[in-house]
Each structure stands twice: as C-alpha cells, then as structure tokens.
Amino acid sequence: MTVMEKKQLLGFLEQKPQKAWLEALGAIREDTHSVDREATRIWFSFWPLELSEALRAPEGALEMARSMDLEGEWKLEKQMDASVAFLYGARHWVAVKNAILTQSDSDTLATTIRGVALRVSETDKVAVSLVLGISAVGLMVFRQVGQEVFEKMADSPAEGELLPKNPDRVVTKRKRKSRDGVLTFLKGVNRKFDVRWNERTRNGSFRAINGQDIAMAGARAEGDYRTLDYRRIDGPVPVECRVGSCGYCWVGVLEGHGNLSAISDFERERLRYFGYDTTNDPDDEQPRIRLACQAQCHGDVSLAIAPWNGELKRRHHQGRKKLGTA
Numbered sequence: 001m002t003v004m005e006k007k008q009l010l011g012f013l014e015q016k017p018q019k020a021w022l023e024a025l026g027a028i029r030e031d032t033h034s035v036d037r038e039a040t041r042i043w044f045s046f047w048p049l050e051l052s053e054a055l056r057a058p059e060g061a062l063e064m065a066r067s068m069d070l071e072g073e074w075k076l077e078k079q080m081d082a083s084v085a086f087l088y089g090a091r092h093w094v095a096v097k098n099a100i101l102t103q104s105d106s107d108t109l110a111t112t113i114r115g116v117a118l119r120v121s122e123t124d125k126v127a128v129s130l131v132l133g134i135s136a137v138g139l140m141v142f143r144q145v146g147q148e149v150f151e152k153m154a155d156s157p158a159e160g161e162l163l164p165k166n167p168d169r170v171v172t173k174r175k176r177k178s179r180d181g182v183l184t185f186l187k188g189v190n191r192k193f194d195v196r197w198n199e200r201t202r203n204g205s206f207r208a209i210n211g212q213d214i215a216m217a218g219a220r221a222e223g224d225y226r227t228l229d230y231r232r233i234d235g236p237v238p239v240e241c242r243v244g245s246c247g248y249c250w251v252g253v254l255e256g257h258g259n260l261s262a263i264s265d266f267e268r269e270r271l272r273y274f275g276y277d278t279t280n281d282p283d284d285e286q287p288r289i290r291l292a293c294q295a296q297c298h299g300d301v302s303l304a305i306a307p308w309n310g311e312l313k314r315r316h317h318q319g320r321k322k323l324g325t326a
C-alpha cells in the first residue's frame with residue numbers, strides 16, 4: 001500500500017467524530033462474539049476521542065493533563081499494547097495492526113472495521129466475530145496515536161497476560177456463580193461474592209460482602225498493587241475519596257452489571273462531570289461504567305479497571321475557554 005493510501009485511511013478516520021465511532025460499534029455489535037461485546041465498548045470508554053483531542057491542544061499535552069487533573073497512565077501511545085490486554089481479541093493484536101496498515105478506507109466506519117476483521121480472520125485463521133471488536137479498537141488506536149507511532153509498534157504483541165484461548169469458556173466462567181452466588185436464599189445477608197478485577201490472572205479477584213461497595217471490598221484484598229499502578233494504594237481498584245468526588249475509581253463492568261446496585265442520580269452526575277459516561281446508556285439503571293465507591297455488590301462481577309482518571313469534561317472546556325475557542 002502506498003503512503004498516500006495509508007494517509008487516506010487516517011484522513012477518513014480523522015473525519016469521524018466520537019458519535020460516528022459509537023454508531024459503528026452499534027452496527028457491529030450483534031456480529032461481535034459475546035466475549036468482546038462489552039469489552040470493546042468499555043475500551044472505547046477508557047480511551048475517548050475527546051481525551052486525545054484535548055491532549056493535542058496548543059498548550060501541549062502536559063499542560064492539558066495538569067488542567068484536567070489527569071492521574072495514572074493517560075497517554076495511549078505509551079501503552080497501546082497494554083490497553084487492549086483485557087479483550088479476548090488481544091491475541092490477534094499484531095495481525096490487526098498489520099491489517100490496518102494495509103487497509104484502505106471504505107464507505108463507512110463499520111465496513112472499514114469489518115474489512116480489517118476479515119483480513120485478520122484470514123491471516124490468523126480465526127472467526128470474524130472474534131476479531132471484530134479488536135479491529136474497531138485497532139482503528140481507534142491508529143486514529144489517536146497516528147501513523148508514525150502505530151507503524152513503529154506494528155509487530156509488538158499485546159502486553160501482559162491474555163485471556164484463555166477458548167472464548168466460550170471465558171464467557172461461561174464470567175457467568176458462573178461463586179458458591180454464595182448460588183446459595184443466595186440460604187445465606188441471606190451474610191453472602192459474599194467474587195469481584196474479578198483481572199480475569200487473566202489466578203489471583204485477580206477479591207470477595208465482597210453483600211451490599212458492600214466494590215472499592216471498600218477491594219481494600220481487604222491482600223497484595224502489593226502499587227507496583228501495578230501508583231494509584232492503587234488500597235487494593236486493586238484505585239481510590240482516593242471513597243465518596244464519589246475524586247473520580248479515581250471508575251471501572252468497566254464486563255459481566256454482572258445486573259448484580260450491582262442501581263446507579264443513583266448522584267453517581268450518574270459524577271460520571272458525566274468527569275466525562276466517563278461516553279458509552280453509558282442514560283436510561284440504563286445498571287450501566288457498564290461505574291464508580292467503584294458507589295456501586296454495591298449483590299452478586300458476582302467481572303471488571304476492567306480504567307488506567308487513568310481526571311476531569312475530562314470540565315477542565316477541557318475551561319482550557320478551551322482560556323484559549324478563546326469555546
């Protein structure tokens with residue numbers, strides 16, 4: 001493929017606003033294997049277009065990060081291979097990147113995603129449904145980090161542990177109830193549930209008492225989590241305030257969203273304030289993006305933990321006003 005054709009694909013992607021990407025995710029949703037259906041949307045929540053655009057403001061990324069109070073790993077280009085690890089399709093990450101680098105644009109975003117997935121299915125001999133989600137993610141990574149960085153990393157695999165090879169077993173395991181999840185009626189208020197914060201490791205879960213919020217339950221998990229992320233000072237979920245003020249503790253719920261307390265007006269408003277709610281359905285009482293200090297457990301859940309936190313909406317708008325562009 002010529003440099004011009006590659007530029008055409010990037011130019012095509014750059015014309016698409018976040019809304020168009022979310023519509024494309026909707027268009028491929030039913031054809032995406034359930035192992036990655038929610039994981040794909042959660043990845044798009046963790047890495048919204050608005051974040052990368054804010055970081056490209058004329059003040060520079062560091063100044064914008066300061067103005068948005070960003071904490072954690074907020075630079076996608078530094079962790080593009082790690083960011084995808086919680087998706088099943090991560091095992092095809094190299095094939096996805098190479099397919100993108102040889103893909104030209106097509107009529108719509110959804111058909112471009114399908115085109116990449118088809119090529120990956122041919123090179124890696126895998127069902128298209130298993131690589132549709134990761135293909136969408138790959139195109140968004142390409143859109144956000146740009147051609148040079150993407151090309152440099154084209155042959156590096158996903159970083160970290162991968163999900164087991166059998167996708168149906170992953171789905172079954174997510175849905176399997178822990179012992180107290182099964183004995184719900186016998187154990188009454190003394191039930192305890194599994195919170196899987198990392199499905200890919202043996203020690204990636206902790207227990208939550210019925211009605212306890214995820215953040216509080218995580219504080220009892222033993223282990224050194226700061227080496228994974230300096231924000232994890234009290235268990236595997238980053239926390240600071242525990243009352244919905246700081247925004248450290250946002251998580252994506254891969255499975256078990258129906259086992260969490262219904263979202264309150266306060267939590268919904270806080271998610272909106274931070275700019276974390278890009279993929280949540282405003283009418284959903286148990287959406288996939290939650291604040292761990294507000295969501296209480298009434299059953300088993302599987303999570304993905306957001307790699308950064310900050311005040312994306314408010315600070316971004318303030319920054320734009322300062323620049324006289326809003």
Ligand code: FES
Pocket residue numbers: 215238239240241242243244245246247248249250291292293294
């Ligand atoms: S710990 Fe501060 S918002 Fe949850």
